[in-house]
Amino acid sequence: MPTLVAKVDRISRDVKHIAGLMKRATIKIATMPHADDFQIHLFAALAQQEREFIAGRTKDALAALKQKAAKGDAEAIQSVQNRTEVLARGRTEVNRAKATAAVQDRVRSWVKAVRPHITDVPARQGQHPATGRRLLE
Template sequence: MQIVSYLRVSTARQGSSGLGLEAQRAAVAGFAAAGACTVVSEFAEVESGAKNRRPQLAAALAACKLHRATLVIAKLDRLARNVAFIANLMDGGVEFVACDLPHANRLTLHLLAAIAEHEREMISQRTKAALQAAKARGVRLGNPNGAAALLDGCKTAARASAAVRQAKAARHAAAVAPIALSLAKDGLNNREIARELNRRGVPSQSGNGWYAEQVRRTLLRLQVSLAA
């Protein structure tokens, strides 16, 4: 079985340090080894589980459709803490498995997603209550040094975001490599390759269809990868 790995952490600090990601990657690797599965792509995201807009998850789902693969996550709450999101995903035509619940059925997944959503809401309420109590006691909230104190964190987050984008581009290029390189060897130019990829329904990295410049960048990444 071919699988696509999806990893998620909630903060930029976790994403840049690897905390959380390595444990999830190890869980997916263990699942793949136990089932003699092949990991065709890996996608990592730094985003809150409360948010439904996930570019990396969308790319992972596109890769699943491209390779006819199964989406694998380390834990169900890494996918989402939202019942509606999980329900829509289950109806989206892509099979997915959580390593901590490999044999869970649709009912079990709905129930666990509901519990995770409730837990997220309770955490949010407790955090707000604690901040209000601290403010009532006269505690000054926020960083006394202002925005300047956040500069190092912003730089770290920007570097982590750039690394994630570059890794995403490289993984997508690798996913379409067999088709793109075959078309290039047949003598098609970049515009013709883009037209053929769109005709075959191969998803582009942006999800908005292929055009000549995208094909040029993809082929360039593939050449660099092959040279390395």
Template sequence: MDVVAGMVNVVAYYRVSTKGQGESGLGIEAQRTYVQMAAKQQGWNVVAEYTDTVSGTIAPVERPERPECRKALSHGLPIVAAKIDRISRSVLHIAQLMEKVDFKIATMPMADRFQLHLYAALAEQERQFISQRTKDALGALQERADSGCAVSKEKVNRRSDNLVLARKAKQEKAAQNASSPKGQGHQAKLAPYVMAALYKGVSTLQALADALNAQALLTSRGGEWSPTTVRRLMLALDVTFKKA
């Protein structure tokens, strides 16, 4: 990492929600522009860039680029994101990240921790509004379909078919990952740690996740453990918690 005299070294973080956006650069270039403009104005030197193609609902600590990003953060460098929703729209996620690292937002570079909490709350509220508007629109579409509207029926059926296909593709991908030599090898390495934790009396998914994280053990995607990823691991290893 090169050090530029008189400048503060930072790590840039970009996030897009879909693979198509990630491959096309749609959204990434705009985020990079925001960061570069703020860096020039604030005297920041961007020494590394990391990009995730994941949903904003996934906690930052569980994202694929987290381990690589953590290497840079071990030097005490702050993260810079274009907008706060690129990190997360969840107040909880933002608060958790604040406890681990320092981060800045390019579109409001002077914001302090209190202000970032407020903006995170607004971003979370926006997500809730979007979700509710989507539910209302789908409800209205279903009502029109139920009343006999042929166009609405076709849209409802097409959406239903797409959901089934997407769910099937997701299940197939998860099965492939679990059954792949790499996935099985990773699970085998973790098995002794899981069994040791169960032997010591760990009896909840969160407690087992905490035990694995405490030993700096990562998921197959390189993220930290959560109750969801622990449950998948236990199913793959065919183990259960001891009955009280």
């Protein structure tokens, strides 16, 4: 049975990671239901590039914030201070466990909501989604 995901970047934003997963499982992308492995690899490369762009924008924004703080901007100073305190606390095992549990709860809820629609697809193939009438082939 294939593994269904909403978009390629929901699996990972790393081409190597996605390629490894594709060797072990059949992956179907909800937004690209007819995509073959080559197309999935292309979108994986785009997702990786976007991750690199996001990282660059984040670094630039943080550098700009630190520069504003160095010039005496009170709001920027407070933001840098808040970030430093949060990073100093780090992620404890308890917080990681809470975050993992919260993500798993959201996933279970989503699967429960979506599963009936996914399992209904084979039965409805060839039918108009709104009317249920058989489509011409």
